[in-house]
Amino acid sequence: MQSLADRLGGFADALFDPTIVLPPGLVGPDGEPSPRRFAVYRNNVVVGLVEALKANFPSVCRIVGEEFFDAMARIFVASEPPTSPILFEFGIGFANFIAGFEPVADVPYLADIARLERAWHEAYHAPEANPLTAAALAAIPENQAAGITFSLHPSLRLIWSRFPILTIWRMNIGDGVPAPVDLTAGGEDVLLVRPAAKVEVCATPPGGYEFVEALQQGQPLTEAMKIALRADPRFDLSRNIRDLIAIGAFIDCHTANEPGRLTRGVRA
Amino acid sequence: MSRRNDDASVPQNGQIPSRAGVGLKPEHYRTILETAPDIGFFEVHAENYMGAGGPPHRYLTEIRNLYPLSLHGVGLSIGADRPLDRDHLNRLKGLIERYRPGLFSEHLAWSTHDTAYFDDLLPVPYTTESLSRVASHIDEVQEALGQQMLLENPSTYLTFAESTYSEIDFIAEIVKRTGCGLLLDVNNVHVASTNQQWDPLRYIDEYPLASVQEIHLAGYTPETDEKGRPLLIDTHDRPVDDIVWDLYQHTIGRLGPMPTLIEWDANVPPWPELKAEAERAEAIMSAIDRKEQARAIAG
Known part of the structure; x- marks a missing residue:
């Protein structure tokens, strides 16, 4: 047998x-x-x-x-x-x-849509963490700001595409209605993060993808800014920081002078 | 109607009451939290809550704070020839520690081979080799989880020519060897009995009823095989069939009131329709209970 x-x-x-x-x-x-x-x-x-x-x-x-x-x-x-x-x-x-x-x-954009949907599910099921508030960041002395490094939210995902994938995805999910899209109009880079119950999805501004990627790799703020500016001279640091705080992309930040000290995010 | 909030019979320790419960579906999360319906317990598929975080855990935590919970695994592959997945066992252990379910159950089936997971409950040959494999896997599960597990009888579409045990003898021997409890799926009894041409009443009467701690009820899809014989498919996509309700009544007559779960996993209906199925099970349990009491008084 x-x-x-x-x-x-x-x-x-x-x-x-x-x-x-x-x-x-x-x-x-x-x-x-x-x-x-x-x-x-x-x-x-x-x-x-x-x-x-x-x-x-x-x-x-x-x-x-x-x-x-x-x-x-x-x-x-x-x-x-x-x-x-x-x-x-x-x-x-x-x-x-x-x-x-x-x-x-x-x-040609279908594989990138699949990457986006995969990232969405990863963000949805990712570990919980409280986002850093603007107030916590504002408490850092100005002379230490350049050397700050950030801990990004564990649910944060970045998707790079040469197609307008966020526009296409939104037309094909939930109540979205498909409409003609100019595939040659330039790509959309997408950031996904789930700071609380809902997965937030947004297109990154010029240089934003490279900026967040550099921060994710542990580069200090000024280094990440240089990388972003090299990628796109239109990069706007204050707009990016403001948007990232607002969407809940950071959970912690550390200054070079006090590497051991963690400024814990407080839920707003 | 909600008598749950002031019902002193809701066990604080998470024990599953001898009432009807339903399988928890995401479609119903909000309704349940907003209306706090009078339901004996909820059951979840363990694998749906094995992410690190996110809305599934947020909802389950809130619902667990209000109701007893039972945990039902579909992916452990107890009947497989290969060693159990220790990572999966550890995830189950983590869920049990987090949600303190009143019962944990798994299937007499296999669903993995080499590295593949098939997402179906595949049948087990009833031989001495598979019996010792299943028994050693259940020993391993109970040891790893530090608690008894319930084993569910399968719905099957064919049999293995080499089987040397009847399904009931196979299950009874597993109980004897491992000390596990049993989950009696009455729909599976009807599906398997029809497909294998067994007598379902005799199946229930000969089942090791003393070990049964939970009952499952669900709907099935009727088809036929190549010889025109009925072939019932265990689809969980519709109401419980009247024949299965009759078998359930017979089972409760033998067992008395027992935690009873309505499983409805595909084509999930609006909440009131699901709740009505649970109420029907409770009505059968109450009627049997009254009959028992009347008999006790008369006797």
């Missing part, structure tokens, strides 16, 4: 392989083989995973249409099934899959 490992392995292999009609010894009440009964499991697995992927990428689904999405998702789930029972994490590789999926080559 087959070992349990081989038995379940044969069952598992047949789930994603339609050329295997039925592993031997799987029977109905009369003891006879029943492909139709095995097909219930095959269908449950594939449909269940396609639905799980759809729940994680609702905007991608709306852009390509449900029928197309299902067909594309079937290929993805068979080639990269989830490796964890936590299904809201399913689809880490979906954006890369889309980028290489020939039938959507005429929707």
